[in-house]
Amino acid sequence: MRSFQSGNTAAGLLVLILIFLVLIALIVVFSQQILSSLANPSLPANAVVYLVVVLFPLILLGVILYQLVRLARDRANRRPGSRLKSRLLAFFVFVALMSSIPQALLSVNFIGSTVNFWLRAGIGEALRGGLSLSLDYYHGLAENLGRFNESPLVPVILEDLGRNPERLWKNVQTANSQIHFVQVFDGQGRELLFRGRREGRLLVPPELPPGGYLPKEDRGGLSILRHGAEHLLDGRRYTLVVGTVLAPGFDGKAAALTQSLEAFGQLNRYNRLFRLGLIVFYFLFSLPIFLLGILISFLLAGEIIQPIASLEDATHRVAEGDFSTRILTRSGDELAALANSFNRMVAELAHSRSKLVQAEKISAWQEIAQRLAHEIKNPLTPIKLAAQRILKKYTSEPGDFRKVLEPAVAAIVREVDSLNAMLGQFREFARLPMPKPERVRIREVAEEAAAMYSALSGKVTIDCSRVASESTVLADRAQLKQMFANLMKNAIQAMPDGGAITVASALVTMEGRGFCRIWVRDTGQGIAEQIRDMVFKPYFTTKKEGTGLGLTIVERIVFDHAGSIRFESQNGVGTTFIIDLPA
Amino acid sequence: MGVSLDYRDPRRGEVLKALEEGLTAEIQFQLRLYRRQPGLLRFLGDRLVVERRVLQTARFDSFEGRYRIRRQDRELGAYSEPGEALEAFCSLSDFPLADLSEAGPGQYYIAARARLTPVKMVAPLNIITLFLPRLAFSSPWLEGGLPP
Numbered sequence: 001m002r003s004f005q006s007g008n009t010a011a012g013l014l015v016l017i018l019i020f021l022v023l024i025a026l027i028v029v030f031s032q033q034i035l036s037s038l039a040n041p042s043l044p045a046n047a048v049v050y051l052v053v054v055l056f057p058l059i060l061l062g063v064i065l066y067q068l069v070r071l072a073r074d075r076a077n078r079r080p081g082s083r084l085k086s087r088l089l090a091f092f093v094f095v096a097l098m099s100s101i102p103q104a105l106l107s108v109n110f111i112g113s114t115v116n117f118w119l120r121a122g123i124g125e126a127l128r129g130g131l132s133l134s135l136d137y138y139h140g141l142a143e144n145l146g147r148f149n150e151s152p153l154v155p156v157i158l159e160d161l162g163r164n165p166e167r168l169w170k171n172v173q174t175a176n177s178q179i180h181f182v183q184v185f186d187g188q189g190r191e192l193l194f195r196g197r198r199e200g201r202l203l204v205p206p207e208l209p210p211g212g213y214l215p216k217e218d219r220g221g222l223s224i225l226r227h228g229a230e231h232l233l234d235g236r237r238y239t240l241v242v243g244t245v246l247a248p249g250f251d252g253k254a255a256a257l258t259q260s261l262e263a264f265g266q267l268n269r270y271n272r273l274f275r276l277g278l279i280v281f282y283f284l285f286s287l288p289i290f291l292l293g294i295l296i297s298f299l300l301a302g303e304i305i306q307p308i309a310s311l312e313d314a315t316h317r318v319a320e321g322d323f324s325t326r327i328l329t330r331s332g333d334e335l336a337a338l339a340n341s342f343n344r345m346v347a348e349l350a351h352s353r354s355k356l357v358q359a360e361k362i363s364a365w366q367e368i369a370q371r372l373a374h375e376i377k378n379p380l381t382p383i384k385l386a387a388q389r390i391l392k393k394y395t396s397e398p399g400d401f402r403k404v405l406e407p408a409v410a411a412i413v414r415e416v417d418s419l420n421a422m423l424g425q426f427r428e429f430a431r432l433p434m435p436k437p438e439r440v441r442i443r444e445v446a447e448e449a450a451a452m453y454s455a456l457s458g459k460v461t462i463d464c465s466r467v468a469s470e471s472t473v474l475a476d477r478a479q480l481k482q483m484f485a486n487l488m489k490n491a492i493q494a495m496p497d498g499g500a501i502t503v504a505s506a507l508v509t510m511e512g513r514g515f516c517r518i519w520v521r522d523t524g525q526g527i528a529e530q531i532r533d534m535v536f537k538p539y540f541t542t543k544k545e546g547t548g549l550g551l552t553i554v555e556r557i558v559f560d561h562a563g564s565i566r567f568e569s570q571n572g573v574g575t576t577f578i579i580d581l582p583a
Numbered sequence: 584m585g586v587s588l589d590y591r592d593p594r595r596g597e598v599l600k601a602l603e604e605g606l607t608a609e610i611q612f613q614l615r616l617y618r619r620q621p622g623l624l625r626f627l628g629d630r631l632v633v634e635r636r637v638l639q640t641a642r643f644d645s646f647e648g649r650y651r652i653r654r655q656d657r658e659l660g661a662y663s664e665p666g667e668a669l670e671a672f673c674s675l676s677d678f679p680l681a682d683l684s685e686a687g688p689g690q691y692y693i694a695a696r697a698r699l700t701p702v703k704m705v706a707p708l709n710i711i712t713l714f715l716p717r718l719a720f721s722s723p724w725l726e727g728g729l730p731p
Contacts, residue, residue, distance in 0.1 A: 131645065138646050215661065216647055254646060262605055262642075263705045269604075270704075270711055277710040 060291035078512040081309025092297035145227035169195035187237040223251040307335040323350035371539040379415035425547040435476030443467035449484035459498025466504035486550040494524030514583040521576040527569040585677035590697040597701035609703040612637040641672040
C-alpha cells in the first residue's frame with residue numbers, strides 16, 4: 001500500500017512564527033537604542049544590529065530564492081500541486097503587499113509629518129529665546145561685576161581694607177547685592193582679604209585679562225563668575241576680585257539648552273536626510289518581517305497543498321493501474337473527508353477491477369479454447385479423410401493401395417506438423433514469462449532480430465540505421481528481440497515481391513512522462529480496412545501457413561512493458577507499427 | 584616619544600562655519616607605531632607595536648564667547664580667536680605614543696591619518712552618517728620615520 005502524509009511542516013511553521021514574534025519584540029524593545037547608537041561603529045551591540053538588519057534578510061532571501069527555484073522546477077516537472085501552490089503563494093504575497101504598502105505609506109507620511117511638526121512648532125524659537133534669556137542673565141551678572149569693580153566707589157570702599165574689613169564687605173554688599181564674595185591681593189600677590197561665599201576663593205592672584213572678566217570656573221557643581229581690577233590706594237597697587245556664584249544647576253541647564261539647540265540646528269540642517277534615514281531604517285527593519293512572512297506563506301501553501309497534491313498524485317497512480325494507493329491524513333477537515341472518500345472509491349474500484357479481470361480472463365480463455373478447438377478441428381477433417389481413404393483402398397483395391405498410401409500419409413503428416421506448429425506457438429504465448437527489465441540499446445536488439453531474418457528476407461531489405469545508437473529502454477532483452485522478430489517476420493510475409501523494412505526511434509513526452517517511440521515500417525500492400533480490428537486477435541491470420549499468434553505476442557510483450565502499440569496502414573503503400581515504451 | 588600632527592585641508596573652513604552655527608566639530612587622529620621586520624620576515628609585513636585613536640571636539644561657548652576644545656573627556660583650552668581655536672582643534676601636539684628610548688635608528692616608523700567631521704551629529708540624527716559618508720573627511724595614511 002502506498003501512503004501519503006500531510007502536516008509534516010507544522011514544526012517548521014511554528015519555528016518561523018516564533019522567530020517572527022521574537023523579531024517584532026526585539027524591534028519594539030530596542031528600536032530607540034538601536035537608532036541612538038547605530039551610527040557609532042565601535043559599539044559591539046551594533047554588530048548584532050547589523051547582523052539582524054543585513055545578514056538575516058540575506059539569509060531569508062536565500063531561502064526564499066531556493067524555495068522559488070524548487071517551485072519552478074516542480075512546475076516544469078508538472079509535479080502534483082505545484083501550480084496551485086504557485087497561485088496560493090502569489091495570493092499570499094499579494095495579501096501581504098496589500099497590507100504592507102498602505103502601512104508603509106502611512107509610516108513614511110507619519111515620519112515626515114512628525115519631523116516637520118517639530119521643525120515648525122516654534123520649538124527653535126523657544127530654544128533660541130531660552131538661550132538668549134540665559135545669556136542675558138549671565139552677561140548681565142558679569143557686566144554688573146565689571147561695572148562695580150570699575151566704579152569710583154570702589155577706592156572709597158577699599159579704604160576700610162586695613163581698618164575695618166567687615167565694614168568693607170558690608171559696604172560692598174550694600175552697594176551691590178549680587179556680589180557674593182570679594183577678595184583682595186596686594187602687589188606681591190598676597191591675599192589681604194576674603195569675605196563672602198568660600199566657593200569663590202582663589203588660592204593665587206589671577207592673571208587679569210583685558211576687560212578684567214575672568215573665565216567662568218566650575219567648582220563643586222557650582223559656576224563662579226569673577227571680575228578683577230587693579231586699584232591704587234595710598235600709592236600701593238591692589239587687585240580686587242569680586243564675584244558671584246551662579247544659581248545651582250545653571251550650568252547643567254544651560255548645557256542642556258545648548259545641546260538641544262544644537263540637535264535642533266542639526267535637525268533643521270539635515271531635515272530631509274534624517275527623514276530619508278528614518279524611512280530607510282523603517283524599511284530595513286520591515287524587510288526581514290516581510291520576508292519572514294513570505295517564507296511562512298511558502299510553508300502554509302505547502303501545508304494546504306499537500307493533501308491536494310497527494311490526491312492528484314494518487315489519482316494518477318490509480319489511473320496507471322496502481323490500486324494499492326491510499327492517502328493518509330492527520331487532519332480532520334474536509335480534505336481528510338475527501339481523502340477517505342477517495343480511499344473507499346479506490347478500494348471499491350480495485351475490487352470491481354479484480355472481478356472484471358477475472359471475468360475477462362475466463363472470457364479470453366473461452367475464446368482461445370473455441371478458436372483452438374476450431375483450429376485443431378480444421379486439420380482433423382483432412383486427416384480423417386486420408387485415413388478413411390487408406391482403409392477403403394486397402395479393403396477394396398489392395399493392388400492400388402500403394403498409390404493412395406503415400407499421398408494420404410503425406411497429407412496426414414503435413415496436417416499433424418501444422419497442428420504441432422500451432423500448439424508450439426500457443427505454448428509460447430501461454431508461457432510468456434514476466435519481463436526482466438534491464439537497460440537495453442534498441443538498435444542493438446533490432447539489428448540482432450534483423451540478422452535472424454537476413455537469410456529469409458530475400459528481396460526485402462532491413463534498415464535499422466534510423467535508430468539512434470545511444471537510444472535505450474528499460475525492457476526484457478529477449479522479449480524485445482522477439483517483438484522485433486515477429487514484426488519483421490510479419491512485414492517480410494507481407495512483401496512476397498520484395499520491399500524495405502525501416503526501423504526508427506525517437507524520444508517523446510506524453511502527459512509529462514518520457515517514452516521511446518519505435519517505428520517499424522514496411523512497403524507492403526497494407527492491411528485491408530475490414531480486417532484492421534482483428535490484427536492483434538489470437539489465431540487471426542490471412543496467411544496460408546500463419547498461426548495467428550505473432551502480433552498477439554507482440555501486443556502482449558508491449559503491454560507487459562507498460563507500453564502501447566498501434567499501426568497505420570495504407571493500401572498499396574505499406575504499414576507502420578508504432579510502439580511506445582517507457583524510456 | 585611624543586607625536587605632533589597638524590591636519591590641513593581646505594574643508595577646515597567648514598568647521599568654523601559649523602561652530603558659528605552652534606554645532607560641534609570632531610576630529611579623530613589615528614596613530615600607529617610599526618616596527619620594521621628584519622630579513623625575510625619583511626615579507627610578512629611590519630609589526631604593529633601600538634595604535635592610538637585621539638578624539639578632539641570643538642564647540643563655541645556662547646556664555647564665555649570662546650571656542651572650547653576638548654580631547655577625549657578633558658578640556659584642552661578655550662580660545663577667543665577662531666583662527667587659534669581652529670589651529671588647536673586640528674593639531675595634535677607632543678602626544679605620548681610609546682616609550683622608545685632604546686630604539687635603534689630606522690627601526691620604527693609611524694603611520695597617521697585624521698578623520699575630520701565638521702558637524703558631529705547627535706543621536707539619533709547620527710544615523711544619516713550611515714547614508715552620507717561625505718559628512719566626514721579622511722586623510723590618507725601618512726608615514727614618517729622617527730627623528731634620530
